């Protein structure tokens with residue numbers, strides 16, 4: 001169990017943190033699905049660093065600050081959210097729990113935050129939107145791949161607009177899938193009975209395909225900035241965010257192309273292995289942007305203090321992928337509630353203990369970095 005220096009024998013403790021949730025959820029899942037959700041690509045370097053890279057930072061707390069009215073709220077996708085966390089678009093949530101994205105949407109709305117919808121969701125955009133809105137206000141980003149079939153891509157955009165999605169998250173890091181030993185070892189195939197209404201494939205179309213084959217059948221590895229971004233801009237008024245930016249160069253490109261935001265992401269370490277942890281790539285993107293484009297980050301965020309560190313390094317807002325899948329696998333909608341409450345409580349406590357009363361108080365001055373041979377270095 002995370003947080004315990006030595007294993008404690010006896011009955012299982014309650015789920016106290018996201019690592020506990022991961023362990024309990026993983027124990028419930030068949031091996032092929034568990035590995036599909038939890039693994040990264042190739043040597044697992046990037047997925048490992050995504051979460052461990054946070055450990056080199058230390059928080060510089062200011063004490064004796066009145067934090068009795070600390071406010072965790074901020075803006076995301078055009079509305080005020082309860083705190084700066086959203087659920088990244090991850091496909092196949094029906095494999096974690098039959099309620100899939102419906103349960104995720106309801107839990108997000110209950111907690112007052114937003115959500116990304118994968119093109120590979122197991123429910124339609126309308127079903128996901130309606131489920132969330134039946135609980136409370138929620139805004140969605142529609143995740144898009146660059147598709148071989150432009151008519152289908154446009155159809156997805158129109159569905160997203162019709163349902164009131166605010167933004168497109170264009171996934172830019174996946175011309176092809178990463179080297180995924182787990183999928184090949186387990187011969188991972190989509191389980192029977194799951195539909196893909198957004199890309200209009202049903203189980204018959206997909207069930208005998210490996211993930212790699214299915215992906216290649218519709219995704220266009222000829223995607224590029226010059227072709228795809230002006231086209232997107234010409235067909236929709238939704239915000240355009242580039243998901244998967246990791247460098248200053250591509251941050252500048254996104255600004256040049258008139259994009260609304262970037263999501264600093266390495267796809268949860270599932271694409272190219274050996275690329276940096278997102279928290280290590282974030283500072284060069286923030287510096288290059290110089291305030292000219294909105295910057296969010298995902299990948300390896302597993303606690304409220306990870307969220308705090310990402311904000312201190314210049315992200316406006318963060319997103320998490322796997323924790324929602326673990327919540328779903330553990331206990332459906334209630335599991336996602338538990339996951340979101342854990343992040344919220346940890347984040348609020350972290351702000352208060354660091355002496356921050358609002359999101360704008362979380363700055364570079366709140367962090368230091370541990371070096372092997374000296375005192376804490378200021379950033």
Ligand SMILES: Cc1cc2nc3c(=O)[nH]c(=O)nc-3n(C[C@H](O)[C@H](O)[C@H](O)COP(=O)(O)O)c2cc1C
Nearest residue numbers: 088089090091118171267268298299300320321322
């Ligand atoms: C099982 C799984 C499915 C995913 N599916 C998609 C997807 O359909 N589209 C996409 O852009 N990203 C997808 N992602 C990546 C997430 O959007 C996100 O970038 C990543 O999970 C963040 O890292 P984290 O899981 O460490 O929080 C997926 C991730 C996982 C684990």
Ligand SMILES: O=C(O)C(=O)c1ccccc1
Nearest residue numbers: 090091092120215267270
């Ligand atoms: O596996 C993934 O990382 C991914 O992006 C994806 C794509 C299509 C369906 C499910 C997941």
